[in-house]
Amino acid sequence: MQKKFLDRYRETIFKGFASNRGIVNNISSESIEYLQETENPCMETFYQAIIDFETKKFVDTEKPLVGYFCSIVPEEIIIACSLHPVRLCCEDQIWTQAGEEVSPGDICPVVKSVCGKFYSGFYDKFEIVVVPGTCDPKTKLAEMLSPLIDIYFLDPGRDADYLKNADIWERKYRDFFDFLKKRFNYSAGRKELISACQKTNKRTEIFRKIYQLRTKNPDAINSFDYYIMIYASFFMDIDLWNISAEKVYKEASAKEDKRTCGRPKVLLAGTPVIFPNFKIIDVIEKSGLSIAADIQCTSFGRFYNPVEIDEETESGLIRALTLKNIAGSICPCLLNLEKMINLIIDTVKKYNLDGVIYYNLRLCQVFDIQTAIIRQALKQENVPFISIKTDLSKEDTGQLKTRFEAFREMLEIHSK
Amino acid sequence: MKKIFLFFLFVLYAFVLEADEIPIEFEYPAIAGDFYVAGTVFFPPLSVPDPDNILVIDKSTEKEVISKITVIEKWPDGSILSAEIVFPASSQRKTRYAILYGDKVRRKKSFTDASVLPTISFVVPGAGKTVESMDVSVGQINVRVDRSASIRYWWYLLPALILIFLTILRTLRTIRIQRK
Amino acid sequence: MNKITITRRIFQVVSLILLVYGAYIFKEWKGSYETEQSFFPSLQAPAGKISTTQFEKGSILWPSGATPVIENYPPSLVCRFNPKGGLFKACILHFFSENLTWQTQIKYLLPYITLFILLCFIFGRMWCGWVCPIGTVGDFLTFLRRKMNIPLRRFPQNFRMNLSFTGYGIMVIALAISTIIGMPNFARYQCYWFLPYCQICPARLICPMFGLIKPNWKDFSTGITTTFTILAWIVLGLFIAAFYFGRRVWCHMCPVGLINSWFNKGAGVELHKKAIKCIKCGYCADCCPMGLTKMYEMNKDGIYNQNACIMCFRCVDVCPREDCLTARFFGKRIQSKDFFRRTKDAKKIP
Known part of the structure; x- marks a missing residue:
């Protein structure tokens, strides 16, 4: 089924906008053969959603589309304004190469692929795009996209300290909320905010269940499906995502007992893995490791924390959103390395994982810079650690596989 | 766990029932036959919640004597401050009497209507004066009762000091943890 | 709630x-x-x-x-x-x-x-x-x-x-x-x-x-x-x-x-923080009715009782990380250990 999906996906993109560029995508179906034993029939909704997205149907909704990047941007506010949020983060090699026509080659692959999508006219249905000023490439991306589309620039600042910045964040979020209300002429208040928060909290609940299930038995929902679900949540309607994910969870937990995972369980941290760029997952799974948990901003960082509503006033809700999205963020652009290290150590110890793989996408400097410090901290805690730096191309697959196999052997020795 | 046990011990001890004894003195009159002995006794606060917690005993037999107790005043907390105690005695049997009070004791024998008999008053040794010792000040009661077993109150100092000591110890520990 | x-x-x-x-x-x-x-x-x-x-x-x-x-x-x-x-x-x-x-x-x-x-x-x-x-x-x-x-x-x-x-x-x-x-x-x-x-x-x-x-x-x-x-x-x-x-x-x-507050730091009811679990989201400091911030600032394990704390345990309640902030009684946990407690409650908004 996963294989079928990949074939369909490949067909779709060749028919679509990529066809006239003659670029091959980097999806491999090698690891899928292994994962196929553990596939889940309920995943069909997500597969279909991705195919629809690629055929520019985007989403089945009347609501205006609002694009955004990063988990810093509050989805809840966009949902509360009766808009449809679409996360535009993209790591597709096709669009990267398309983007290189308008942007230099040595920059962040996400920026390149987003530029490619926008400049080739793939993303043309968006009313507005919210770009956060978290990192330097994103800031410039806002300026690069401004000729094509309306941009809202949301700058949270780089200091994630609650005590210093809570009021600033609250003001910025409120400005954003007011802007959206004015732009789309929609009056939203706390009722809308509360219902939006309930939706994301529901998502958090399901995500936590899935996350915990996977830490026990990674094969219950295999990592391919897991990341597909994560990718689908970028653009799917949140209610639909909740229902479908719950179905997947139920299906998986019903079969959970029959499956056991004999492979070493690892934690995947670092740069987010976004759908077409599944190279790292393929290689890890093929070399006999299994990704049992992850700490990445697309999945864990975005879903794991619920919005804790203390005050149900409008300002209280907005403040709760700032805390969830900015203060609790794991984005390496902010000052929160200690938090990241603590999270990794805690997750490894809590779920008895065997090791940590730290994934650096080449040209994303913030993840790269902190590798050494994380390695040192994990060495003190005696947690096996490997850091991988790679790009979107498939050339180094064999080399990576060798390294992961060596790592696996090390883990097996370590666990004995 | 040891600590918690210790504290429950304290709590138990604080509520443990107690009884105290006040010896009384009177002179046997020259008349022969029965007579009443009457007098006012002051009690420390919270020692006697109810007049039934006061009784008169015959010191020779250690048995309860029939008595009539009228509450005169109360402490602000509701316990008895002073009460008038009347009990019958006889010149034929010259014995000593004492008043027992506290939550431990329970009066069984009581009478309400007094027959016409001569009444003499008793004194409580050590207390000195009876009525005079009450210093009524303005506004609120301002009563000083000298007659009481001091040890019954002063022992509370021990758990209080231990608790304060433990509090200081734990506070220092908390401050040390928070400062480092 | x-x-x-x-x-x-x-x-x-x-x-x-x-x-x-x-x-x-x-x-x-x-x-x-x-x-x-x-x-x-x-x-x-x-x-x-x-x-x-x-x-x-x-x-x-x-x-x-x-x-x-x-x-x-x-x-x-x-x-x-x-x-x-x-x-x-x-x-x-x-x-x-x-x-x-x-x-x-x-x-x-x-x-x-x-x-x-x-x-x-x-x-x-x-x-x-x-x-x-x-x-x-x-x-x-x-x-x-x-x-x-x-x-x-x-x-x-x-x-x-x-x-x-x-x-x-x-x-x-x-x-x-x-x-x-x-x-x-x-x-x-x-x-x-x-x-x-x-x-x-x-x-x-x-x-x-x-x-x-x-x-x-x-x-x-x-x-x-x-x-x-x-x-x-x-x-x-x-x-x-x-x-x-x-x-x-x-x-x-x-x-x-x-x-009462003189006894707070040595009290039997202890508020405990496990620093490694903390993600510094600031919910605890934000919800504190007394406006205290110690539980947010602390970077190591230990008791964070403060003088002005009224022991309402709101911070323990809203902490999105399980086991991070806990209420203890003379060192013993008095809080339920339910993993999904948070998210279940998160659905019911006051």
């Missing part, structure tokens, strides 16, 4: 009912000897000739014919509800003030003080967050504000510090006045200055309302009573404003809370 907070709200309401209506509910408890004296005899001044209410008007002791400000029946005096004359005295400031005036020997007060210390040692300042009747009323005002969508007013740290200094000042003045009027030479001032803090305490005006009893809310007979009346109004206004616009700002200057 989460587990501990719901428990706390229920506890608060039950305590309020018990404190205000307890004397009505448990009137059977009173001893037979009290029956003929009064409906609520145990709360009356000592029987007999000495009573605040029985002074002859116009006498030297009670010059202007003023009625006493503090009534002696429930529910106006929830501060000293004690149906059978036991050890229990609720409000420690009332207790200290009246005994300083009466000049009671310290040995008679030792049982009360020991019990107070014991309770404080075990529970710390839990009184404020869980029992205090005016705290409950104030929380209701906060609830109203939240429902009316008025943003929370956040007061700066040093303002709150100054409030607690004010509270200590008021406490010292009140106790000093109580001591002075206890001296024989000043006894004639007792009728006006007796229980000086209680006369301006908002509880005196608020608590009788629950029993549909009109408190002695205005008394312009003399200069002193007028001053006290106006002070009481000002304090009540401040109280309502503090609870309505802030959360527990008032509690920073409440003298009773300040006395």
